[in-house]
Amino acid sequence: MYTVIGFPRTRAMRVMWMLEELGEGYDLVPAMPQSDEVRTLNPLGKVPVLKDGAHVLTDSVAICQYLADKHGALTYPAGTPERARQDAVTQFTVDEVEGALWTAAKNSFIHPEDLRVPEIKRVCAAEFATAMQRLEVMIGAGPFVMGETFTVPDILLGHAAGWARAAKFDVPETGPLADYLARVTARPAFKAALLHGKDADA
Known part of the structure; x- marks a missing residue:
């Protein structure tokens, strides 16, 4: 049994989604960033x-x-x-998609005023808009970013899209990229992770 430490509205959701995709059980400890815990x-x-037995792992992508x-x-x-592709x-997602979101967040509420x-x-x-244009080209015929196989970067991109909408970034609502994002976030594992997160919020 794994243990995920982190509030569900953070990048902890990615790990929860991954575990749901894998069908692996986990306990959730909804601790906030920078808490003593x-x-x-x-x-x-x-x-x-993530606690995996005696091992403690950090960074959502890792x-x-x-x-x-x-x-x-x-x-x-x-x-x-x-795997190299x-x-x-994955690196594109971290650098160009999430990088824009993280910089905006730091200059909205994370850094001292x-x-x-x-x-x-x-x-x-x-930068985010440019990344979305590039992502649409990368996906091509899809259905996923690596073609027929759903992989780690699909989870990262699906999570980043939700983050972007919450931050009021322009996320395509129509067209191939919108269809892709709807497809990955319609997966039962994503919905299960959201439900698990809502239970933790209650």
Whole structure:
């Protein structure tokens, strides 16, 4: 049994979604970033944290890829050209999609007020829009970003789309990219993770 530490409205949702896709049971500890509970496990104070027996793992992308590799699902094998392409999409997601969202968040409520640069959010919105254009080209005929196989970056992208909507970024509502995002977030595992998260909020 795994334990996920992190409030469901954070990147912890990615790990929950991954575990639901894998059909693996987990306990959820809805701890907030920088809480004492989190800092005892991750000195950076960031969530999510995954406990796998005696092992404590951090960073949502690393955790999701670890789980995929461990269970031999939702990923191409390491050392294959397909895995290199998958990792490239993962890195694109972190750098160009999430990077814009994270920079905007830091300058909205994370940084101390005297360090925030609100004007940069216009740049972030433009960068995000460019990333969406590039993502549509990458998906092509789909149905997933790696073609016929649902993989780790699909989880990251599906989660990032929800984050973007909450942050009032322009997420396509029609067209191939909108269809892709609707397809990945219609998966039963995603809905199960959301329900688990709502139960934790209650």
